[in-house]
Every structure is written in C-alpha cells, then in structure tokens.
Amino acid sequence: MIAVRNLVKKFGGQAVLDGITLEVKQGEIIVVIGPSGTGKSTLLRCINFLEQPDGGEIQIGERKVEATRASRHDILGLRRSSAFVFQNYALFANKTALENIAEGLIVVNGWPKAKAHQRAREILERIGMSEKADAFPAALSGGQQQRIGIGRAMAAQAEVILFDEPTSALDPEWVDEVLELMKQLAVERQTMIVVTHEMQFAREVADRVIFMEGGRIVEQGPPSQLFSAPKDDRTRAFLRKVLDEVPPQCAEGI
Amino acid sequence: MDTLNIDYMLGLLPVMLKYLPLTLKMACIGMVAALVLASLLAVVRVLKVPVLNALTIVFISFFRGTPLLVQLFLFYYGLPQVMAFLTQIDGVTATILGLTLHFSAYMAESIRAAIVGVDRSQTEAALSIGMTNVQLMRRIVLPQAARVAAPTLMNYFVDMIKSTSLAFTLGVTELMGATQKEAASSFLYFESFIMVAIVYWVMVEGLSFVQRWMEKRLNKAYQR
Numbered sequence A: 001m002i003a004v005r006n007l008v009k010k011f012g013g014q015a016v017l018d019g020i021t022l023e024v025k026q027g028e029i030i031v032v033i034g035p036s037g038t039g040k041s042t043l044l045r046c047i048n049f050l051e052q053p054d055g056g057e058i059q060i061g062e063r064k065v066e067a068t069r070a071s072r073h074d075i076l077g078l079r080r081s082s083a084f085v086f087q088n089y090a091l092f093a094n095k096t097a098l099e100n101i102a103e104g105l106i107v108v109n110g111w112p113k114a115k116a117h118q119r120a121r122e123i124l125e126r127i128g129m130s131e132k133a134d135a136f137p138a139a140l141s142g143g144q145q146q147r148i149g150i151g152r153a154m155a156a157q158a159e160v161i162l163f164d165e166p167t168s169a170l171d172p173e174w175v176d177e178v179l180e181l182m183k184q185l186a187v188e189r190q191t192m193i194v195v196t197h198e199m200q201f202a203r204e205v206a207d208r209v210i211f212m213e214g215g216r217i218v219e220q221g222p223p224s225q226l227f228s229a230p231k232d233d234r235t236r237a238f239l240r241k242v243l244d245e246v247p248p249q250c251a252e253g254i
Numbered sequence B: 001m002d003t004l005n006i007d008y009m010l011g012l013l014p015v016m017l018k019y020l021p022l023t024l025k026m027a028c029i030g031m032v033a034a035l036v037l038a039s040l041l042a043v044v045r046v047l048k049v050p051v052l053n054a055l056t057i058v059f060i061s062f063f064r065g066t067p068l069l070v071q072l073f074l075f076y077y078g079l080p081q082v083m084a085f086l087t088q089i090d091g092v093t094a095t096i097l098g099l100t101l102h103f104s105a106y107m108a109e110s111i112r113a114a115i116v117g118v119d120r121s122q123t124e125a126a127l128s129i130g131m132t133n134v135q136l137m138r139r140i141v142l143p144q145a146a147r148v149a150a151p152t153l154m155n156y157f158v159d160m161i162k163s164t165s166l167a168f169t170l171g172v173t174e175l176m177g178a179t180q181k182e183a184a185s186s187f188l189y190f191e192s193f194i195m196v197a198i199v200y201w202v203m204v205e206g207l208s209f210v211q212r213w214m215e216k217r218l219n220k221a222y223q224r
C-alpha cells in the first residue's frame, strides 16, 4: 500500500502541493490529471524524494516516513520501493539498453552481473526489445527509449511505478507502443500512479482518476464517474477543455 | 654559423634514451595520481561536501596561483626544514608530488566542469532507482564526464611530460638533466638542446596520435 498524508511542497514560499492526501491499494492503477503547473510532477517527485517535501508523510509498504525528518536511510528506502518513469526517458547515456535495465540490480540490489543480465534479458523479452539489447540510447527511437525506461522501472520490482507523462515527449507514431506496454503492466496488476494527458488511456485502464488543481486534489473517482458525471465545476471545465481537443470518436468512449 | 656536429647529436641519442624511462615514470605516476586526486577534488566540489569543499577551493586556488617551479622548491628545499619527516624526500619523489598536486588542481576544474555538464536527468534517474551519491558518481556521472574531459586531460598529460624537465633543478638526472650535463662537458649547447627538444617533441606527437585514436574509440561507444 502507498499512502501520502497531508503532503506539502513549497517553491519560493508558494505551496505547489497544498496538503495532498492519497491512498493507493496494492495493484491499483491511478491516473492523475489536471492543468499544467498544478503540481502533478511535483507530487510524483516528492513520493520518490527527488524533491524534498516540506511537510506530511509518505508511506510505501511498511515504511512510513515523515517528510521533514527523513533520514538518508529512509530516503533510499522510499526510492528503492518506488520506481520512476520520466517524461524524457532519462536512460543512462553511457549504458546499453540491457545495462540500463540491469544497472539497478547490480548496483542497488547487489546482484552478480550474470544474474542481473539474465533478468534484464527476460525483461527485454517481455517489452519486446530483445533485438536492441546492445544498443545505446542514442541509437533508439523515442518509443524504444521509453520502453527501456519502463523496463528499468520493472526491474526494480518496486511496490509502485510512478509515470510522469511518459508519452508526452514522444512523436505521435510512438505513443501507442508505450501505452500498450503500460496496459500490459496494468493487466498484471502492477501498482502504478500515472500522470498523463492521455484521457483515453485513463478511461480504459485507470481504477481511479484523480483531478488535481492548484496543488490540491479537487475530485477523484472511477473513470466512468469522473468523466461522465464530474461533481466539481473545475473538473467539468478542465474535462470540457481537454476533451474538446480530441476527435469526437475518442471522447465518446464512455 | 658553424656547421652542426651531426655525429655528436646522434651520439647523444643513446644517452638520452637511457634517461627517458625516468622522465616517463615521473609523468605517468604523476598523471595517475593527479587523475585520482583531481576526481576526488571535483566530486567534493560538485557535491559541496561541508568543510572539505572550502579546503578544496583553497587548495585549487593555491596550486593554480603559484608557479610549479616555486612549488617544487617549496617541497624539496623548504618543507624538510619545518617538517623533519620530509628530510628523506628525494628529487624524484618531490617532483612527482609537485606535479601531482599542481596538475590535480587544474584537472579538478575541468573534471568538475564536465561533471556539471552531465544532464541533470542522468542524476535523477540514478537517484530514482535508489543509488547513493557515490554510486551514481562512479557508475553514471563520472564515466560520462570522462568522455567530455578526456581531450583536456590529455593536454594536461602532455604539459606534465614537459614539466618533468623541471626536476633537473632539484638535481634529478632525467632527460633534461642528462642533456644539461652532456652540454656542459662538450660545450655543444645548441646541438644538445635542439636534440632534447626533438626528443620531447617526438614524444608529444606520438601521444597526440594515441589521443586521436582514443577519442575516436570513446566517441564510437554512444553512437549508432
């Protein structure tokens, strides 16, 4: 289980996260939506401690950490029980596809190289990238890089995978292959929190959609409810805006 | 101008080659030690390690701000007067020590610049999978920085090879010291010093050749 309680993050005195409370059950798939600059990325980054929160509590599994009193040990623990998929992939440029996936197993989990490479090969197989095992990131398409990015997150066997707009840096032609892989993970009930603008994905895959605005959770619920009968005016306004931008046949899905 | 004494020049070569290994030894040990020290200094600077960072800034400032010759004299002639345990230090050791400290100061700055130049996303990705600062430096950031810094570091190595000639001022008979002795007894100064210049020159050119080859190989690694 992942829980965030009363999470606060300020940048220059201004609260970007203004008391976020959120519980995620094991195997649950959460999609976070909301306008730009609302703190969605900041929320994921705080859970992973890429940003140091200014208040609140983060719990992943048994580990409960009070943000302002987190020790080095706590922070490493949180990072090791969560994995992050970045908008810009952020693959290790000096490592091959295979090494990118194996790196954490070797360095963080202390696995012998052979065993880690074996596991990395299995993951490459699952994400359909076996042929590119020895390619460096610079030689891969955006979609392939992001699939390796997801593979790297899968290798960590984390309690939760945090996705920060995993498809928004991609050329449209590569978006589907990445979404397909994410759907595959969802089917396997990998717990995940996904920030995305892909509303169709949210409808199909999410167990719960969270609408954030101004550093707060405004409304949340199953996609069937949130998309067709939003309770809050702000949610309605946001949805009207984003759903207008997509062709009608996508928007009518539910 | 009198004619050049070519036979004398050629006769000098074997003498010089005998002292070449010492020159190379000082440069190579100095380079390896300077690389290690410079990497440590650079990491301290980048991670802004408390206290050490301030000391490192002073260290770098001092060794960049004073002439190498002055530093060598300080180690060889000066320090033993105030620190008794240094009386044992010989000219070769003092030279290696001086070269190491002097060049590590310069190299630390180029390594630091290269580290800072590595994209922030690389660090974040490493942190996100739970690496410690030391792990991510060693596995991800330093290897990428090394590629960027390599050409500059090679230039410092060239500079270091040439700077070993200062060892002769500490009474070390290396390439330059040996030549100086020969010249003093034969009085053929031009022949002697043009010869030693050529030997340094050939050595440096050989190294530049290796450097170009290495860069080609290093660059190949990340490309399609």
Ligand SMILES: Nc1ncnc2c1ncn2[C@@H]1O[C@H](COP(=O)(O)OP(=O)(O)OP(=O)(O)O)[C@@H](O)[C@H]1O
Residues within 6 Å of the ligand: A011, A012, A016, A034, A035, A036, A037, A038, A039, A040, A041, A042, A043
């Ligand atoms: N390192 C930082 N320093 C200062 N301000 C920041 C920093 N990171 C984010 N912010 C600010 O915090 C606010 C929330 O940013 P965040 O990136 O979390 O938004 P977001 O919801 O992910 O937006 P988007 O949909 O555009 O990605 C923004 O106003 C942003 O300018």
Ligand SMILES: [Mg+2]
Residues within 6 Å of the ligand: A040, A041, A042, A164, A165
């Ligand atoms: Mg964002």
